[in-house]
Amino acid sequence: MTQLPVPPECLQGSNPQTGLDNAQLAGRRRQFGDNDVTEARQRRWWTVILASAADPMLWFLLVVSGLFFLLGDTTEAVVLLLAIIPLLGMDAWLHRRTQASTEGLATRLAAQARVLRDGQWQQVAARELVPGDVVEVVPGDWIPADGLVLDEQQLQVDESSLTGESFPVRKQAIARQANPPTQADPAQWAHAGTRLLSGTARLWIVHTGAQTRYGEIVRLSRATGQARTPLQQAVSRLVRWILLAALLLCLLLAVVRLVQGHGLIDALISALTLAVAALPEEFPVVFTLFLGVGVYRLAQRQALVRRAVAVENIGRVSAVCSDKTGTLTEGELRLVQCVPAAGLSAEDVPGLAALACGGSAHDPMDRAILTAAGSDATSTRLASFPFTEDRRRETALIQRDGQLLAVVKGAPETVRGLCGIDAAQYQPWQQQLDALAAQGLKVIGCASQLLPPEHDPSVEPAQGYALAGLLAFGDPLREGVREAVQTCLQAGIRVIMVTGDHPLTAGAIAAQIGLGDGAPRVVSLDGHHDQALDADELTAADVIARAAPGQKLQLVQALQARGHTVAVTGDGVNDVPALQTADIGIAMGQRGTRSAREAAAIVLLDDNFRTLVNAIAEGRQLFANLQRGFAYLLLVHLPLVLSAALIPLAGLPLLYLPIHIVWLELLIHPTAMLGFQQHSPPGLERRRPVDGPVRFFPPQAWWALLLGSASATAAVLAAYAAGLHWLGNDTDPAGSARTLALVVLMLCSVAFLAVLSGLAGRMPRLIAGAGLASVALVQLPLLSPLLQVQPLGPAALALALVLAGLTALAVLPLRRVLAGPH
Template identity: 35%
Template sequence: MVTTERAQAAVREGLDPAEAARRLAAHGPNLLPGSTPKSFGAIVLGVLSEPMFLMLLCAGGLYLALGDRAEAAFLLSAVFVVIGITLLQERKTQRALESLRELSAPRALVIRGGEELRVAGAEVVPGDLLLLREGDRIAADATLLEGRLEVDESLLTGESVPVAREPGGEAAVHASTVVTRGVGIARVGATGGATAVGRIGEALATTQEAPSGLQRASRRLIRQLAIGGLALAALYALLSWLWDGRGPLESLLGGIALAMAILPEEIPVILTVFLALGAWRISRRKVLTRRVPAVEALGAISVLAVDKTGTLTQNRMQVAELAVDGQRFVDAGATELAETFHRLVEFAMLATPSDPFDPMEKAIQHFGLHWLVHTEHVHADWSAETEYALSPQILAMTRVFPCDTCTRHLLATKGAPEAVIDLCHLAVDRARSILAEVEAMGARGLRVLAVARGHWTGEAWPASQHDFDFEFLGLVGLADPPRPDVPAAIAECRAAGVRILMMTGDHPTTARAIARQVGFGERTEVLTGADLAVLDDATLRERLRHVDLCARLKPEQKLRLVQLLRADGDVVAMTGDGVNDAPALKAADVGIAMGERGTDVAREAAALVLLDDSFASIVAAIRQGRRIYDNIAKATGFVFAVHMPIIALALVPTLLHWPVLLMPVHIVLLELLIDPACSIVFEAEPEAGDVMTRPPRGAGESPFAARALGRAVVQGLGVAAVLLPGFGLMLHYGVDAAQARGVVFASLLSGLFLLILANRHPTRAVLARPARGNRWIVRMAGALALMLAAAFGVPFLRAVMDIALPGPAALGALLAMLVGILAWLEALRWMSRRPPHA
């Protein structure tokens, strides 16, 4: 085992920071070949290849063929406006994703100028000294100078069994491989594309993140609507030509307008922008999103499986009590440590690495150095010959030291009380007495370890710790106080219908005590790892429905619990920090790794990383996830609602032999407002007041389901039912067609704004405090007013759109239609709030 002091003595100072900066400039960042942001040209080509814009170009060409050069110029120039809007949206999304990538980039622990520094993996340079520990992902190709490691190199070799690396033998370690055991110091030899993994190929550069469930569902829906819309547009063109007597080119132009009205091309924009910006917003709550599609699952979480240490507690371990043969020592307020406890503390320190990573082991060393300093019980210069690591079979570790002769060895052991009692082969009465003391300490919220010592004479090490003879020394109780914000966060989860399930390796009594302190609830039954071992899946699934505490769990048992919860229909989030937690983190719907104390392996397996390891941050992420899903649903509803009157106004006049009402130019102007309304206005919408007082949405719930879209379709059809009769009545009473068209267009634009307000808060009055909490509402209203002023005030636009300034009668019709739209939306709101059987 390598200590930091020994490492620094061996490698001196490491690189000077100034020299590291020079090498970084010379060799470039330590980055593997990766994808680059879309270029301007790629974005423009993407825009022009969209069906909506292909139809726009076709419409411009048809206007030229018909001799309407003004209309053609306007439509073709609108392409550039749309490209500009798309560029802004792409830039905003790209900025959010890039900031997330920077946060989630691997980090490395290096020695520079004699100090340990945590730097971004991209800043590692040749010659750097890496400090490597269990769970680290190695940042660059390097040569091991000191220590002994076991490394998972399956990424390079395909071989899943870890390989040993030690100085003097096979000492090469490679970038992107994982340290599964040990501690070591390595000198970097190659970085970036010069590493073994960097030379494998450029496949990583083309790897794209898999689409989320909502994105897949939206693509299916849009594909179906596109096929249906094109068929309907073709039928419309034939009807317009053969039924309404218009020319073929004019009929084709009308068909294009109808196809543009039907295609809801805003949906992909909504999902891309909302999920990317949502992940960025969540990162501001100290929760890093490593996989953006996980954002949509946050709002559906029904079970939150959390570890105790560091999540519910502060992860600031300190030795609080000692117990030896019925005698107790309490650290709080003590002025001296009685001789009775010296040997217990001495062997607890010997059973712990002198420079530990684990918070409990740090606490033991700190406690021992405080109370035993300047005594013969501190052995800072001793070095273990070998050690037996903690394993799922034996929850204890033993370190072996030379003693007297080359064949005589001193043993120091610590671990779970049950395991150490078993290793000491104690009599039943003595074991029962010790376990009673463990229960009492656990009831006080302490995490309890047992300590033993032993001797071994022989040259060959036995295969198992069970082959040694141990003497039981006593118990060490460590306190880790709960985080002060946890009780309120747990109460918020319970109000939101999210069940909290504690999964810990601690003693059941300790788990129960912490649960009581943080307000877990009244259910005190504890399911242990031993219980899991004897229960079949069906019985365990039933037990899980009535249990909130699981203790003495092994990592593979956490995986089994997550799988059973998901099989029972729950959407599961799980926290973890160790290498062995990775399978369960991957299996969960939302794996959440600890950013401060977690291993690189856990972070890479997880979808989210807690930057502050705080339970309250998880709850904040759930709150944000629900807000994001709500806003996606609102934006989707608005899109379908606003497309209904556009479709009706493009289709019905032809069937009734009326003048054309909506042309491609009108639809383009409408899209210039609809796109930002979807991707900006609704994305910025604050959370609903009941976001954390209602149960989670169902796992299969979707904003694209027929039930979810039904209200939106009815909204839009109602708006159409107001506008179409209004247009017909104006024509009937002799209002000029251009005036009537202008009034309907103005009413539709105003109705678009009313639909935004109606879908922001489906249960509130449409005009109730419209801008509250969302500054973009006022800006949207301003954009609407500017568009109306330009459309009616600029002669060129009036001519292109074939509209005229309305007279008194037309203004009266405009006011009547706005009142009708508002009345329809209010009636729908009133009906939706009525009890089902009222």
């Protein structure tokens, strides 16, 4: 096994028998600093404001609202100012979540430590430890820093949150020598962020703070912050282009109106009216609303969304990198199989093994045995001979039913030697042992013998045992995991198991859940922690075993480089860098560490892998809904802006007055926000994700959008021309033309809603009804003067319906494009 180096400056001059003195302590604190791996620069409130100031939408809202104030239109100005609040609020929330993911790492560190200094044991804050200190750790405590084991008694450490290894790891003491060692076996190291399960450890601290393995995870976490999602980037680009186009159009219109002799006030009003029509404030508002709806719906499916922007990404996941321990499996060692000797039942062997257990509540294997065997009130323990790495067995002398019984459990080869079984007799047992080991199970043997009453309890019998059987332990699959994984595979989503476990164990679990069609490709990274990895080999694997945190990160980055939208599930500190880098980080809510939950975008409240499948299905529907909502906004805004600009540029009167812009916005806003909130179908949609980079709209959709918006623009212009020259009121042809054009645009809005939503659901039908009712207001003589419109005749209304119908036909290709996989 690879030896880990021990830097000479860390231990040189320190005495493991007496600890550091005050002079050494002061010098080492200056040299190495505090034992603090989570210290982070605090984000002040003004940093959030400065970050938000880079958003062009914010400045456009401020400038336009200021102009409305100057013109005395305070209502419009206040509305625009209020639109700034959700933008700032979301920026502040996302900044806070980024900071919290690093702060959460502190919960896996010891707060206090018992340290030997100047020959005296004392209690100090763990952050005051320095290399060269000698500390003592008792069962249940977190290890405060990386160090070498000086003394140990049945030492077992839970390293699952750091390495992913589901079984307890036994530790050994370093050999006594005159000078500090220059390297040590991994079994002689204990690391910060892990927890002592059994025994008492005395550690010689080597690394503190950022130099610990835990500190390495923190550095990876900070270096791999959460990138903006494709949808955020697409929305930002879209808003910037619309803002630029709106600004240019407003300037052009103002100049043209001045040149045409309409005066400064007319030019300013024309420009501002166009600005309000062109202002894309609906896009961030609708985006925020849809994400909020997604958060609510996913919470109903037991998936707590901590970063709302993750809602749009989860529906496009094409690869899932799943932790094994506690995610696919239950995360608890269980007795899963028993092979009894002839004459014994499968229930007898755990009962015998329980007699040999030392009764430690921190030993997972003892807990599993005692759980399977139950209590035995008829037995009395007379003597115990504990497990050590040299002995590889644990023995107990028991008084039961007037008989003296010796029971031993331990490594199968050790128990075989105590039983005196030759190779031929042991062959059937060896076959059973090989079969169990191939399943990734941890196997021990159990044997017993009756002793004469006069046997000295202080003497451990070394022979004469009869083999009682084999006990196999494993971490069983969670209920429903196999079905959930198969559903993902059928939907075109790659599932890769990433674990710190042994390749045999990981491969056996992967085969059970059906990865690789039952014959998964396993890549073991043991011994490759400091080497560059083959990205093609990583991404082709079904199982990555013995993976370190940095290697999980490399896998995620390799998949992303190949065009995948990557989700990472995990529950431990070791998962934090990958959770942050992934497009979707998914943590376990019950078993997960706080640092994992803070780093993740989504937390599964029930720790059930099946919940991920439901969340992906919901995410796909939410993304489709958002696509349709944004498509509607583009379809209705482009003809609105183009017609509002082209008519005045032609020297004709303004097409839309301020009251008409407000009227249209009252129709557009609720339609975009509430008209496309369809619920997802049950189960995960069986359509395969697209390969390559993800686009919010595919190229075919953009062409369909241009066709639909161009048709609507032509319909509005045709209606204006018809009202002005043929169907208008002779006394006020401009008013008639304006009314007919406005009615056509409102009917086009209803048509867009009907085509894109299919009017599926009560809300789209209500909104469509409200749109038709708003058209009917034009025909009311009492309201028409207030709305600055004129009632239309039958011919004009018929023309409006025909033009809107033709526009609806032009949008049908867009509906077909958006129904495909994206």
